[in-house]
Amino acid sequence: AQSVSQHNHHVILSEAASLELGCNYSYGGTVNLFWYVQYPGQHLQLLLKYFSGDPLVKGIKGFEAEFIKSKFSFNLRKPSVQWSDTAEYFCAVMLAAGNKLTFGGGTRVLVKP
Amino acid sequence: SQTIHQWPATLVQPVGSPLSLECTVEGTSNPNLYWYRQAAGRGLQLLFYSVGIGQISSEVPQNLSASRPQDRQFILSSKKLLLSDSGFYLCATTGTGFVYGYTFGSGTRLTVV
Structure with a gap:
């Protein structure tokens, strides 16, 4: 069965530190990849997505992610985090020919001021 | 742009009661x-x-059911709630395509007591 794994459940770091969140998936076909963020008390929001083309995608708020097909990975990065990046981050995958989004378990990120 | 309305925002229900x-x-x-x-x-x-x-397609066998009586209405129900039904329920839509991923509603926090 298809699955999405996020390696870290909780991450704590200081402002200006770099952030990298891992995401691996197990799908056999062509996939569409997403990262969502949920700030405290807010809706899930789309950070960035990958459908095709350049495997390094840039999203909102300075986030980027790199699709490495050979590793079935789609890791999220931000060079320098801010306190306002405190949130829960979800990786999600959809088969290109499908209509269901499968989420990873999420990573709670706490940025200390 | 598409928007999703979900209600109620918070719900506390006793075990064995119905849900909609x-x-x-x-x-x-x-x-x-x-x-x-x-x-x-x-x-x-x-x-x-x-x-x-x-x-309706069901992904996980459980105590819940769903119905879609109208094109833009989606209802989640249960005849008898269990403690394990507690959680945060989110409705989502992809509209007519997946280009922007999903749009999520604000969610319902259900606590079964």
Whole structure:
């Protein structure tokens, strides 16, 4: 069965530190990849997505992610985090020919001021 | 742009009582609709999805059911709630395409006591 794994459940770091969140998936076909963020008390929001083309995608708020097909990975990065990046981050995958989004378990990120 | 309305925002129900959560979508027609549950400390789990009126696919066997009586209305129900049904329920739509991923509603926090 298809699955999405996020390696870290909780991450704590200081402002200006770099952030990298891992995401691996197990799908056999062509996939569409997403990262969502949920700030405290807010809706899930789309950070960035990958459908095709350049495997390094840039999203909102300075986030980027790199699709490495050979590793079935789609890791999220931000060079320098801010306190306002405190949130829960979800990786999600959809088969290109499908209509269901499968989420990873999420990573709670706490940025200390 | 499409928007999702979910209600109620918070619900406390006793074990064994019925449940009805409603989700309506605006700004699109014939959308794909989804119910997800986010349990404490866990990721987002797809419960049901619908590609049209009266068409429901269940992802996880459980105590819940879903219905789609109208094009832009999606209802999550239970005849008798269990303690394990507690969680955060999210309705989502992809509208008529997946280009922008999913749009999520604001969610319903259900506590079964």
